[in-house]
Amino acid sequence: DQQVKQNSPSLSVQEGRISILNCDYTNSMFDYFLWYKKYPAEGPTFLISISSIKDKNEDGRFTVFLNKSAKHLSLHIVPSQPGDSAVYFCAANYNFNKFYFGSGTKLNVKP
Amino acid sequence: SAVISQKPSRDICQRGTSLTIQCQVDSQVTMMFWYRQQPGQSLTLIATANQGSEATYESGFVIDKFPISRPNLTFSTLTVSNMSPEDSSIYLCSVASGSADTQYFGPGTRLTVL
Numbered sequence A: 001d002q003q004v005k006q007n008s009p010s011l012s013v014q015e016g017r018i019s020i021l022n023c024d025y026t027n028s029m030f031d032y033f034l035w036y037k038k039y040p041a042e043g044p045t046f047l048i049s050i051s052s053i054k055d056k057n058e059d060g061r062f063t064v065f066l067n068k069s070a071k072h073l074s075l076h077i078v079p080s081q082p083g084d085s086a087v088y089f090c091a092a093n094y095n096f097n098k099f100y101f102g103s104g105t106k107l108n109v110k111p
Numbered sequence B: 001s002a003v004i005s006q007k008p009s010r011d012i013c014q015r016g017t018s019l020t021i022q023c024q025v026d027s028q029v030t031m032m033f034w035y036r037q038q039p040g041q042s043l044t045l046i047a048t049a050n051q052g053s054e055a056t057y058e059s060g061f062v063i064d065k066f067p068i069s070r071p072n073l074t075f076s077t078l079t080v081s082n083m084s085p086e087d088s089s090i091y092l093c094s095v096a097s098g099s100a101d102t103q104y105f106g107p108g109t110r111l112t113v114l
Helices: none
Strands: A010-014 A019-025 A032-038 A045-051 A056-059 A062-067 A072-077 A086-093 A105-110 B004-007 B010-013 B019-025 B031-037 B043-050 B068-072 B075-080 B089-096 B103-105 B109-113
Touching: A010 A019, A019 A032, A019 A086, A019 A105, A032 A062, A045 A056, A045 A062, A045 A072, A045 B103, A072 A086, B004 B089, B019 B031, B019 B089, B019 B109, B031 B075, B043 B068, B043 B075, B075 B089
Parallel strands: A010 A105, B010 B109
Antiparallel strands: A019 A072, A032 A045, A032 A086, A056 A062, A062 A072, A086 A105, B004 B019, B019 B075, B031 B043, B031 B089, B068 B075, B089 B103, B089 B109
């Protein structure tokens, strides 16, 4: 049972525009959410996180939004840069136990 | 953050053989994790390896197929036993941050089983 879902396997965006990556989850017990970025031949690297007590967390060009009622989170990248081209995974856990990952969205930022 | 290395980075193996993947961390950590990422799939947790105790396996993964060692606080191995083509995946080790609110990943081992 996939508790964290990323329904868009790929996304293409023009450089300078906004990239919006989406993630849905089913388990209402999740209280912590993360986004990871993965380049080819590298492991995922932590990007940004949000606690369930917040609905927004911002770090430079990256903002994560959490909508608990919809069990939905999104990652906004503004402005998008070619170096942002990678696979993005969302993840969720509760009480800092097991992490559940989505299947990833491949972002391509075109120059 | 922790610096994690894995060996080998990739391998091509024959059906029925076994491969041991090594994971080395540059600092002492309590919890280490082994994940599998099959093509087009999410990262799936195989097991949690704590030093001094047996690994805890997730549903669908068994010790006979994926034996794990954790001899000290900076090192772990995962063996993929009696491999079949369905074991072709990227295998990743990770460690929890000090506050356990995130995990740091190694570069992964890309395994192809023929």
